[in-house]
Amino acid sequence: MTKTKPAGNKPKRDISFNPRELEPRWQAKWEADKLYRAVIDESRPKHYALTMLPYTSGDLHFGHWYPMAPSDARARFKRMNGYNVLFPIGFDAFGLPAENAAIKRGIHPKIWTYKNIENMRRQLRTMGTMFDWEREAVSADPEYYKWTEWFFIQLYKHGLAYRKMSAVDFCPNCNTTLAREQVIGENRVCERCGTPVIKKDLEQWFFKTTKYADELLNFDELDWPERVKVLQTNWIGRSEGASVIFKTEAGDPIEIFTTRPDTLWGATFMVFAPEHPLVDKITMPEQREAVEAYKAQAARQSDIEREAADKEKTGVFTGGYAINPVNGERIPIWIADYVLMSYGTGAIMAVPAHDERDFAFAKKYDLPIVEVIRPEPSPLHPSPSGRGDGGEGGELKEAYIGAGVMVNSGPFNGTKVNDQKGRKNPGISAVIDWLEQQGMGKEAVNYRYRDWLISRQRYWGAPIPMIYCEKDGWNPVPEDQLPVLLPEDVEWRPTGESPLKLHPTWKNTTCPVCGGLATRETDTMDTFMCSSWYHLRYLSPHYDKGPFDEKEYNYWMPVDTYTGGIEHATMHLLYTRFFHKALRDAGIVEGNEPMLQLRNQGIILGEDGDKMSKSKGNVIAPDELVAQYGTDALRTYLMFAYRWQEGGPWNSQGIDGTSRWLRRVWMLFTDQTPPGSASDETKRTLRRRVHQTLKRVTHDFENFEFNTIISSLMELLNEMYKAREAGVVGSSEWNEATEIYLKMLAPVAPHIAEELWTNHLGKPYSIHQQRWPQVDEEAAKEDMIELPVQINGKVRDRITVPAEAGEEEIKAAALASVVVQKYLEGKEPKKVIVANKRLVSIVV
């Protein structure tokens, strides 16, 4: 046979491609062979790839597939690159839906949860992931939550868990208190159920997350998305300033926090939150009635009403006065609901001339306004801004917030103030130093961040292992008595009250200190506590001498790559960082951060562009699609169709594209094509394309650019079809191409790659134990390069030159072009630029 004619070379088609048959077959074999078992191997570098564990809702949907399948592909890629990869999975198994099912349908949460886990395990297996199932951990197993309880006790012993009475967020639908992070948006709704939360005064357990506020703001060791870092930074809300002690006329100290100590001389009144403890003491008899009425009204209002920024300010005078320490002025004390007890000290100095809120308040109640920062006249603004008549002594029209010079400020007159915060502002810095010398105040930092409220008035969670005794107060359950098991014989009230409270005997116990009668804490822990350390439990899920086996910890931790949704930026991702730092200080773990690299996937929307939800009827069920197209097609669709970090709407026709591609891969590898006699040039070109693709795919895997991995593989497949037509089959280049192609395919479509590798190419099982191929840089290089030639910015011609041609050579070739000559009309070009050997630009 000489030149292979396409027509005479119709390959015999193997139409046996049947993912529904081959996928389960390989899944069973891999599992039987323990192919993905991850065990410590000091001879290889480790890679801990973690994806957020699913809640046991009972059904795996695209919200699970989308982070997991591409993460699996990347974990497989890492494994082929010589890493010993740990890619575990488990279940976040405590939580309210289980309890709601119990209330509604009378199924015990434990039964509901574990039945769901069974189904989810089955679904997860159909995904074809390399999860090491022997490391599976379930947070509702006593062998797991024993250690959740143990961690609580360790935090308690290190002073990081405490109990306090305060006004807390309460979800009336979920019937439990919530952490501040779990109250979402300006409507202040419950993170789980969307019900607006209310405030309640309750005594609850907290973790001292604020102790780590500053450290949590430091992301130096983290390769995390900028977005997450910004969200966490804003959430913590650090502001720098000073704390200053004012005094009441009776001499009681009033501590305030201010970011503008440079405006202290302009404080013309003070405002307390209505709940401030000093209010009763300073209120004069004549004002008592009005103050009480105002307090009552503020208490009745919801937080949403009260915190609405555009609401007109209201307040009442207490009759009491304070002394401004910097100038001895006697200034009135008001109460107003725009001052919140929950931020700072619940009391402020009001500087109406330089704060919008204070200005509005002063205008409304006709309180004095004293200017203490005067803008410096500039050529652009000859008259100081904010003034009604532009002149000295004129009335301010609005608060002036900007830079200027201090006036009416005693020793600081003439000091410059810029618009920076804290010590970066010379005026603020000078005043802080002075306050400290005078003993009137000190430099201070305030945070928006609050301590983590951990108590939940629910049954289906890890019990808080604390015991209350009339005599000895609160004490932890002795560690040798852990776990405090959830009782199973409980009754459900439709009201949602915790069955632990109602259980007749469970809460009765003995005091670990005096041995007398005592009661258990009946609240359970926030489930975010369980998920704050699950990555540690995966290390040794059945270990019973501690939460994890140190040998495993030392080898695998920290997590190298963490994937999951951004919705947890200020919840789970902040909690788990806090948790790790707290454990570090308790001497339990090492290192400052638990997860070094984080990547967030986007969201797959319904075909209509809306969020997938049962009520909208736009949910796409993975189970049906696996049955129809096979797992490989589904995995590759999810990688190909979107920028992974962004997501987008589901397109049911899109999956035909990847399904077709895999079929074409199958055809190319299974067609019986007789060897041909392709030209050396054809073989060389094929080899070049293979190594160029390999280079690109390798790069894209590292960078989570899954969509271009698939498109590169599609392009190469098209090239390979052309090369086959040109008779390249039978050459060493062809054999190399097929081998490299399947290795590149293996992480994304593990089943078809294995079938073709083992059963059609007859290579040694398993492709998933092969090494990732090396890029041959020489082979990837082009011999000849084509350069566009621009004349005055427009492409007019193309020239082909040897890849190693120098700039002068390229210039000469460009100027020799007939087309270029035509445009030059015999004139000399003004400029000829050869840009990075990618383009020639001629200016005439």
Added chain:
RNA sequence: GCCGAAGUGGCGGAAUAGGCAGACGCGCACGACUCAAAAUCGUGUUCCCUCCGGGAAUGAGGGUUCGAUUCCCUCCUUCGGCACCA
């Protein structure tokens, strides 16, 4: 109001370091195969014009540059977060 991200064909999206805009795929159109359809294969597919050839175009406007999707400024739109935070 403040902070952040993003705007590219009918659609999803590509475009090392400022260098050929629209790769790859979906959809659509036409053709081949077929009695027919599906599947498959092939060709075409940003828009406009006088269709040889030329012009315009990456949310809008301006700037830097031989050259801008990419850098700078102003603005618009969408999405996300925070919000009386002293």
